[in-house]
Amino acid sequence: MSDKKSTTRPRVRFAPSPSGELHVGGARTALFNWLFARHHGGAFILRFEDTDTDRNKPELIEPIMESLRWLGLDLDEGPYFQSQRTSIYQEHAKKLLAEGKAYLCYCTPEEIEEKRKMAQVTKQNFRYDGKCRNLTPDERSQFEREGRKGALRIKIDPHGSTVVRDLIRGDVVYAHAELDDFVIQRSDGLPLYNFAVVVDDVTMGITHVIRADEHINNTPKQLLIYSALGFDYTKVKFVHVPMVLAKDRTKLSKRHGATAVFEYLEKGVLPEALVNYLVRLGWSHGDQEIFSMEEMIQKFSLEAVHPSPAIFDEEKLLWLNHHYIMHGDPMRLGELAKQFAIKKGIYSEQEANAISADRWAAVVNFLKERNRTLVELAESSKPFLKDQLEYYDPKAIEKFLTPDKAKLLEHVIEAVKENIDNVSFTATNLDAAVRAKLEANGSSLKEVAQPCRVALSGLTQGPGLFEMMEFLGKKRVIERLEKAISMNINKK
RNA sequence: GUCCCCAUCGUCUAGUGGCCUAGGACGCCGGCCUUUCACGCCGGCAACCGGGGUUCGAAUCCCCGUGGGGACGCCA
Numbered sequence: 001m002s003d004k005k006s007t008t009r010p011r012v013r014f015a016p017s018p019s020g021e022l023h024v025g026g027a028r029t030a031l032f033n034w035l036f037a038r039h040h041g042g043a044f045i046l047r048f049e050d051t052d053t054d055r056n057k058p059e060l061i062e063p064i065m066e067s068l069r070w071l072g073l074d075l076d077e078g079p080y081f082q083s084q085r086t087s088i089y090q091e092h093a094k095k096l097l098a099e100g101k102a103y104l105c106y107c108t109p110e111e112i113e114e115k116r117k118m119a120q121v122t123k124q125n126f127r128y129d130g131k132c133r134n135l136t137p138d139e140r141s142q143f144e145r146e147g148r149k150g151a152l153r154i155k156i157d158p159h160g161s162t163v164v165r166d167l168i169r170g171d172v173v174y175a176h177a178e179l180d181d182f183v184i185q186r187s188d189g190l191p192l193y194n195f196a197v198v199v200d201d202v203t204m205g206i207t208h209v210i211r212a213d214e215h216i217n218n219t220p221k222q223l224l225i226y227s228a229l230g231f232d233y234t235k236v237k238f239v240h241v242p243m244v245l246a247k248d249r250t251k252l253s254k255r256h257g258a259t260a261v262f263e264y265l266e267k268g269v270l271p272e273a274l275v276n277y278l279v280r281l282g283w284s285h286g287d288q289e290i291f292s293m294e295e296m297i298q299k300f301s302l303e304a305v306h307p308s309p310a311i312f313d314e315e316k317l318l319w320l321n322h323h324y325i326m327h328g329d330p331m332r333l334g335e336l337a338k339q340f341a342i343k344k345g346i347y348s349e350q351e352a353n354a355i356s357a358d359r360w361a362a363v364v365n366f367l368k369e370r371n372r373t374l375v376e377l378a379e380s381s382k383p384f385l386k387d388q389l390e391y392y393d394p395k396a397i398e399k400f401l402t403p404d405k406a407k408l409l410e411h412v413i414e415a416v417k418e419n420i421d422n423v424s425f426t427a428t429n430l431d432a433a434v435r436a437k438l439e440a441n442g443s444s445l446k447e448v449a450q451p452c453r454v455a456l457s458g459l460t461q462g463p464g465l466f467e468m469m470e471f472l473g474k475k476r477v478i479e480r481l482e483k484a485i486s487m488n489i490n491k492k
Numbered sequence: 493g494u495c496c497c498c499a500u501c502g503u504c505u506a507g508u509g510g511c512c513u514a515g516g517a518c519g520c521c522g523g524c525c526u527u528u529c530a531c532g533c534c535g536g537c538a539a540c541c542g543g544g545g546u547u548c549g550a551a552u553c554c555c556c557g558u559g560g561g562g563a564c565g566c567c568a
Contacts, residue, residue, distance in 0.1 A: 017568045052567055109566060125494040151566045178495055186566040193568050217496055217563045284505055287516040308498050316518040370530040449527030461529030
């Protein structure tokens with residue numbers, strides 16, 4: 001790698017707040033950051049924005065990191081925690097105060113709230129009126145004597161405007177008249193979001209700020225902080241990616257059902273499927289739908305991210321998941337299916353472990369056409385991996401396991417017993433032998449196929465009849481056919 | 493209410509002024525295959541939000557509407 005390239009190596013960060021699980025929208029933002037970093041050989045950094053001690057949930061840190069790991073978004077740096085960097089923010093805050101670029105505001109939250117409500121009543125847009133901006137030393141010490149702790153507000157020149165140069169949206173102009181002297185440090189000395197972000201992005205050498213569109217209105221404020229701090233924000237690229245919306249076109253929230261990454265993990269969705277789905281939300285490469293991680297890294301570019309928000313469509317996710325179940329490594333998928341089988345209580349741990357890895361892999365191949373998630377697959381494996389059939393579809397019994405089918409099932413057993421030994425017990429051989437036997441007795445496969453299927457699996461639908469037989473093995477096939485016949489007799 | 497963003501099938505999208513009778517994918521509906529379901533294959537339904545410009549020519553450029561979303565905290 002040339003020196004030039006190494007000096008321009010981008011540094012990006014994903015900066016979640018640990019106040020909720022990592023949801024799919026956040027995951028997509030993380031993915032875009034990660035892809036951009038990987039594509040350019042840059043650094044992907046994780047930073048937890050946990051300055052709000054009230055809302056902060058430390059127990060969410062690990063699950064968020066686990067979600068990122070599961071998705072395959074590996075970190076180059078971090079995680080950093082803003083809660084551990086308070087002194088850094090305070091230093092910068094002190095500097096702004098000393099330089100007169102910020103001032104202490106002694107208004108209480110209650111006073112501010114009052115004014116906010118007033119503004120609401122008169123349908124005015126609330127902005128802080130700058131009451132404390134020009135306090136005299138006397139007034140200031142008076143407040144201090146009252147025991148008031150000041151919050152630090154940045155001075156914004158009400159005239160003029162700030163332009164956000166966004167890679168996706170172009171130039172967005174904000175009139176300062178729309179802004180106010182907003183608080184950058186709380187009266188308890190903790191920094192606020194806009195301030196901590198800027199200090200961090202500067203000190204961490206972030207070159208590209210890639211975040212969700214909901215943050216674009218914060219950007220002019222942050223730009224003003226860059227300037228106040230004496231930093232040149234034109235060196236930083238800002239990229240606001242479109243939001244991921246729920247079906248009702250509003251912001252994703254708990255009431256929308258599954259929105260967290262881990263919920264999809266638990267449904268038996270593969271990480272490559274979720275990543276593939278997410279990357280196509282707002283980004284595309286011609287008509288291509290299926291992307292491996294390598295292809296995404298190679299082909300991803302921010303310029304190809306389009307600006308409009310996207311709705312999360314679980315159906316398409318499941319289609320992709322099915323694709324990856326169809327084409328993935330059966331040994332890996334088998335192991336995962338086994339884990340879900342245990343986790344979801346479909347198999348006891350002992351039961352699942354008694355089945356070999358090869359067998360789990362085989363059942364994946366056997367059932368992958370008709371299962372969209374690994375949990376579904378684990379569930380539908382039961383008739384084929386367990387010794388005993390636990391379930392017969394009652395309607396299926398009524399319809400297909402009628403007494404008049406007993407004779408035909410006997411013929412099937414005969415065919416299975418007579419013509420085929422354990423070695424030649426293959427679908428092809430079984431197919432030929434069973435058909436021949438039935439025809440010799442003036443019957444046809446069509447007449448027994450469904451009864452036979454119900455006898456073997458308890459269900460009316462599933463893999464090919466002879467594939468099922470091959471998979472189950474001679475012993476079980478005979479057992480189950482005989483049992484079905486005895487069920488017929490009992491019915492009589 | 494104010495500010496900001498967005499606008500192609502139900503959904504994800506291709507499209508960067510003529511290649512568009514608007515392409516692909518999911519979903520949906522038919523058909524084929526077949527012992528069932530599925531897979532697969534074939535086919536179908538389905539969109540440029542509206543109005544003005546610019547231009548020989550607009551899905552593509554501009555303006556105005558309309559609609560949707562987001563932001564307006566000593567939250568992030």
